[in-house]
Structures are given as C-alpha cells and as structure tokens.
Amino acid sequence: MSSANGGVDAALVTRLEGIAANARQDILRAIANAGAGHTGGSLSVTDILTALYFRVLRNDPERPDWPERDRLVLSKGHASAGFYAVLAARGYFSREEFVENYDTVDSIFMGHPDRLKTPGVETSTGSLGHGLSVAIGMALGLKAKGPAAHVYAVLGDGELDEGQVWEALMYAGTHKVSGLTAIVDFNKLQLVGRVDETMSLEPLVPKLQSFGWKVVECDGHDIAELIAVLESAREDADGPVIVLAHTVKGKGVSFIEDQVAWHARVPTPEELQQGLAELEVK
Amino acid sequence: MMAIGDMISCREAFGKALVEAGERDPNVVVLDADLGSSTQAAIFKDSFPERFYQVGIAEQNMIGMAAGMASVGLVPFTSTFACFTGRRVADQVSISVAFPRFNVKLLGAYAGIPAGKTGATHQAFEDLAILRAIPDMVVICPADGAETRQVVLAAVEFEGPVYIRSTREVLPVLFDDDYKFEIGKAVTLREGEDVGLITTGIMAHKVLEAADQLQTRGISAHVLHLPTLKPLDVPAIIDVAQRFDWLITVENHGIIGGLGSAIAETVTEHAPVRVHRIGIRDHFGESGDDEALFTKFGMNVEHIVAAATAR
Numbered sequence: 001m002s003s004a005n006g007g008v009d010a011a012l013v014t015r016l017e018g019i020a021a022n023a024r025q026d027i028l029r030a031i032a033n034a035g036a037g038h039t040g041g042s043l044s045v046t047d048i049l050t051a052l053y054f055r056v057l058r059n060d061p062e063r064p065d066w067p068e069r070d071r072l073v074l075s076k077g078h079a080s081a082g083f084y085a086v087l088a089a090r091g092y093f094s095r096e097e098f099v100e101n102y103d104t105v106d107s108i109f110m111g112h113p114d115r116l117k118t119p120g121v122e123t124s125t126g127s128l129g130h131g132l133s134v135a136i137g138m139a140l141g142l143k144a145k146g147p148a149a150h151v152y153a154v155l156g157d158g159e160l161d162e163g164q165v166w167e168a169l170m171y172a173g174t175h176k177v178s179g180l181t182a183i184v185d186f187n188k189l190q191l192v193g194r195v196d197e198t199m200s201l202e203p204l205v206p207k208l209q210s211f212g213w214k215v216v217e218c219d220g221h222d223i224a225e226l227i228a229v230l231e232s233a234r235e236d237a238d239g240p241v242i243v244l245a246h247t248v249k250g251k252g253v254s255f256i257e258d259q260v261a262w263h264a265r266v267p268t269p270e271e272l273q274q275g276l277a278e279l280e281v282k
Numbered sequence: 283m284m285a286i287g288d289m290i291s292c293r294e295a296f297g298k299a300l301v302e303a304g305e306r307d308p309n310v311v312v313l314d315a316d317l318g319s320s321t322q323a324a325i326f327k328d329s330f331p332e333r334f335y336q337v338g339i340a341e342q343n344m345i346g347m348a349a350g351m352a353s354v355g356l357v358p359f360t361s362t363f364a365c366f367t368g369r370r371v372a373d374q375v376s377i378s379v380a381f382p383r384f385n386v387k388l389l390g391a392y393a394g395i396p397a398g399k400t401g402a403t404h405q406a407f408e409d410l411a412i413l414r415a416i417p418d419m420v421v422i423c424p425a426d427g428a429e430t431r432q433v434v435l436a437a438v439e440f441e442g443p444v445y446i447r448s449t450r451e452v453l454p455v456l457f458d459d460d461y462k463f464e465i466g467k468a469v470t471l472r473e474g475e476d477v478g479l480i481t482t483g484i485m486a487h488k489v490l491e492a493a494d495q496l497q498t499r500g501i502s503a504h505v506l507h508l509p510t511l512k513p514l515d516v517p518a519i520i521d522v523a524q525r526f527d528w529l530i531t532v533e534n535h536g537i538i539g540g541l542g543s544a545i546a547e548t549v550t551e552h553a554p555v556r557v558h559r560i561g562i563r564d565h566f567g568e569s570g571d572d573e574a575l576f577t578k579f580g581m582n583v584e585h586i587v588a589a590a591t592a593r
Contacts, residue, residue, distance in 0.1 A: 071353075071354075073350075114381070114382075115382045116382065116383060122353065123349065123350075123353060123378070123382050123384075124377065124378075124381045124382040125377075126377065127373055127374075127377040127378075129342070130346050130373075130374060130377060130378045131346075132346075133342065133343045133344075133345070133346025133347050133349075133350065133374075133378070134346045134347070134349050134350040134353070134378055135350060136343075136346070136347050136350060137346060137347035137348060137349060137350020137351040137352075137353070137358075138350035138351070138353055138354055139350075140335070140347065140350070140351060141350060141351040141352075141353070141354035141355070141356050142354050144311070144332075144333070144351075144356065145309070145354060145355055145356060151350075163342070164342040164343055164346065164374070167338075167340035167342055167343035168343045168346065168347075170338075170340070171337055171338070171340065171343055171347070
C-alpha cells in the first residue's frame with residue numbers, strides 16, 4: 001500500500017475492470033428483458049460494488065449467512081440491477097438466472113432488494129433515506145454482540161435530500177461510530193434533474209466534516225483508487241468514514257452517460273446491442 | 283409482583299418489565315428518542331446503561347438503527363410516543379422493520395386520549411390503524427400494568443416485529459398472577475347473557491364499570507378483551523358474534539381502523555351481526571382533563587351503558 005493506487009495489484013485491477021464491464025452488460029440485458037429498471041444509477045454504482053465484493057468486503061457466496069461476514073446496505077435500493085449483477089458475478093447466483101428473471105413474479109430479483117428473497121442481500125431497501133440508519137445499527141450491534149465485522153452503506157447523492165440521512169449522519173458523528181463506511185455514489189443526477197439544481201448539497205465536504213465524519217473523495221470508476229480508499233477507510237478506528245465516490249450516471253455506455261432521461265429508461269433492442277458492444281471487454 | 287387493585291400505569295409497568303426482560307435476555311437493548319422519562323423506558327438505563335441508546339429527537343433514525351441491531355441478533359425496543367410510531371415513522375416501520383421481518387419491538391406510549399393534556403398533536407387515534415395495516419406486524423394493546431408486563435416478556439420471546447401500545451394513566455391492576463397473556467388470544471373478562479361488549483387496552487376498565495352498572499339494571503353484559511389486535515383471535519370473536527345480536531366495541535382510538543373496524547371486518551366475513559363502535563369518531567383531539575375528554579367524545583362509562591341499553 002505505497003504507490004498512488006495504494007499498491008493495488010495491476011492484474012487484479014484489470015480482472016475487476018473486466019468483471020465490472022460484464023456486470024454492466026448484465027444490467028442492460030436484465031433491464032431490457034424486464035422492461036423496467038434503474039439503468040443510470042445501476043451503471044454508476046457498478047465499480048464501487050465490484051471493488052467491494054471482489055476485494056474489500058469480507059464475504060463468501062457459499063455462506064451468505066457466515067456470521068463473520070462484512071455487511072453492506074444498498075441504501076439506494078433502486079440500483080438493484082447493479083447490485084444483482086455484481087452479486088451474480090461474485091457467485092451468489094448465476095448471471096443468467098438474474099438476467100432472465102429480474103423483476104418477474106416469483107423470482108428472487110425484485111425491483112428493490114428484498115433480503116428474504118435474495119442471497120447476499122442483508123436488508124430490504126428502496127425507500128430512500130433508510131439505509132445509513134440500518135447500517136449504524138448493524139455496526140453498533142456487531143460491536144455490542146460480535147463478531148467483529150465492517151459495515152458499508154451505499155447511498156445515492158440525490159438520496160442525501162432525505163432528512164433521515166442527516167439524522168443518521170449526526171448520530172454516527174456524535175457517537176464516533178467506527179467499523180462503518182458510508183459511500184456516496186456521487187453521480188450528480190437525480191430523477192428529475194441535476195442534483196445541484198434540484199437541491200444543492202454543497203458545500204458537501206465541510207458539511208459532512210462538521211457532522212463528525214472523516215470525508216474522503218475518490219474517482220468512483222477507478223477500481224484501484226476505490227480499493228485503496230476503501231481498504232484504508234476500514235482501518236480507521238476513530239469514527240465513521242464517508243467516501244464521496246465521484247461517478248458518472250450511466251457510466252460505460254456513451255448515450256446513457258450523464259443523461260437525466262436514463263434514470264429509469266429501458267434500452268430498446270437497438271440500444272441494447274449498441275450498449276453491449278460498447279461494453280465488450282477488449 | 284402486582285396484585286389486583288394495585289395502582290400502576292402501563293408506562294411504568296412497561297419500563298419495569300424492560301428491566302426484567304433485560305435481566306432474562308442479554309440481547310435486549312433499548313433505543314430512546316428523547317422521551318424515555320415519559321415512556322419510562324429510561325428505567326432500563328439505570329440497570330443497563332451500556333445497552334441503552336439515546337438517539338435524540340430523531341425517530342426515523344431510531345427505527346432504522348433498531349432494524350440494523352435486530353439484523354445481528356439483538357432484540358431492540360424503541361421508545362417514543364404512539365403518535366410518532368404511528369404517524370411519523372410509518373415508512374421506516376414498514377420498510378426497514380416489517381418488510382425485512384426484523385425482530386424489533388416498537389413502543390407507542392401516551393396512546394389515545396390520556397396524553398397529559400398535550401392535545402391533538404400528541405393524541406394518537408390512528409396508530410392501531412396504521413400498524414395493523416402493515417404486513418407481519420403484531421399489534422398489542424394491554425389493559426393494565428400486569429398485562430403490560432406480560433406483553434413485554436412475551437414480545438421478547440416472539441421472533442418478529444411487535445407494536446406495543448402503552449398509556450399514561452395510573453390505573454388499578456385487573457389481572458392476577460394466574461392470568462397468562464398469549465399473543466393472539468382474547469380474554470373473557472366477564473360472562474354475560476344479554477349484550478356483548480368488546481374492548482382493548484385501558485378501555486377494559488370503563489367497560490367493566492359499565493358492565494357493573496348494567497348489572498344493577500338487570501342487564502347481563504359479556505365482556506371480551508382483545509389485548510392483541512393483530513393477529514386477531516377470530517374464533518373468539520365469532521363465538522361472541524354468534525351469541526349476541528348486537529356487539530359494542532370500545533377503544534381508546536379512532537373507530538377507523540382500530541378495534542371497531544377489526545371486529546366489524548371479522549363478523550361481516552364470518553358471523554354478521556350489528557356492531558356499534560365507541561371511539562374517536564373521525565376528528566382530532568384537544569387538551570383537557572382525561573375524563574372530561576372521554577366524556578366529551580362519547581367514550582365514557584355512561585356512553586357504554588347508554589349504548590347497551592338503547593338497543
């Protein structure tokens with residue numbers, strides 16, 4: 001952990017980049033197949049989840065209930081397609097099973113994550129603003145009861161509009177809750193428009209610092225940087241760390257990137273083919 | 283231990299029972315949204331300071347934290363007023379607790395009319411309606427301190443989300459040590475022949491007093507108490523509905539969505555009979571002496587007697 005990328009192995013990074021590209025293909029295929037889904041936010045969070053599930057987060061797809069596992073709460077539950085795509089790549093279920101059954105009756109792949117249905121899903125999310133509170137409870141609970149494990153909460157930037165998020169931030173900052181890393185998929189767009197035009201979060205860094213959090217910024221599409229930042233954050237015993245992962249909504253597909261309209265748009269067959277081609281691993 | 287006639291509020295019994303639960307089960311923890319001295323959950327803090335989490339006036343975060351704690355095996359109780367558990371955090375209770383089926387015990391204190399003269403903002407007349415409508419939620423509304431104690435202990439034994447309603451009034455204990463509360467079981471408080479009275483929560487006290495007065499007029503009232511509003515004891519309700527041609531429901535809550543609704547829904551499906559509902563009739567509350575408000579809103583002993591004799 002010494003170089004600019006924290007000494008993250010280059011071969012590992014290349015492998016994870018390939019996994020993320022395939023996961024993005026699965027996201028497009030699943031959403032096209034289902035005729036529904038949140039395309040933009042799933043594509044923006046893919047690298048964050050890949051870095052977590054393939055390197056940073058202690059987990060075992062063969063034992064989703066392993067007591068010593070780290071926990072992740074996908075507070076931006078609408079990015080379920082991105083979540084399932086990475087969990088499938090990790091081996092919690094098959095990629096085809098996800099792509100073919102996303103958003104269908106009786107499947108385990110609901111539009112928003114349901115912990116009672118899907119292996120690897122720690123809790124049910126989708127009503128924005130809830131997840132950080134749940135993650136704090138997990139971190140405190142693990143501290144009180146054991147075993148020692150780290151807790152991650154992945155939030156959207158638009159989600160920071162919710163008052164409950166700030167209740168949770170204030171609590172964790174006041175009580176210096178450690179063993180907890182919050183990650184903001186900071187893609188700058190929300191459903192109806194740009195975040196800064198909808199309700200500005202700025203100045204976000206000092207705002208979060210003033211709530212008692214250590215704030216780290218990084219490129220949310222740079223796997224090596226994500227790994228370095230997230231591994232460093234989990235060593236921080238002084239209190240909660242929040243990572244502002246700067247991302248591009250719709251990342252990886254030229255005509256979806258940074259487009260408000262693609263919050264929950266479904267690709268046409270032609271768009272799907274073009275998107276899959278753009279995401280083809282060279 | 284409490285004896286019949288001892289004076290104790292449900293809230294005090296709740297706080298003391300939390301300590302008992304905490305002694306029995308090291309996983310029991312309490313989260314409080316700056317109301318612990320009112321809800322009496324703060325009694326727990328004296329015995330188990332390290333298991334008591336003060337979250338401030340932030341009920342949404344409290345419910346989410348409790349869900350997270352339950353997910354790793356703790357048994358969290360959340361402490362706030364019924365008006366907030368029902369109204370303010372309905373979404374958190376539904377989506378963070380009930381949907382993932384986490385083992386969280388939700389307190390709703392100061393329920394209904396007797397909310398310390400605080401008035402409409404703090405008088406919960408819809409919490410039972412809201413909590414009943416949430417899938418997998420167990421809803422319990424005890425009548426006295428002795429039953430409240432048993433409810434708390436039973437809630438810890440039960441795996442899953444439970445809503446417990448408590449009240450502020452100091453009232454005489456109705457149940458002795460032979461009484462065994464069971465989730466989902468109705469209790470016959472008095473056998474009668476002429477009219478069926480169905481009650482929940484503290485209204486049992488007024489209903490029993492009304493039954494006494496009816497007896498002096500030669501009317502034998504049957505009194506069924508439903509401490510659990512969900513799951514309902516359907517066989518017990520059908521049994522009463524088949525024995526009487528007119529049922530009267532009495533609740534410290536609105537008639538929309540609470541006991542009266544639950545009984546009407548059940549008898550309509552299984553044993554149609556006329557149901558007269560006594561409770562808040564679709565309006566907000568106001569500040570004032572508890573008994574004066576019960577009287578103003580047509581929910582006092584005299585109104586139960588009048589309803590039972592007017593048929």
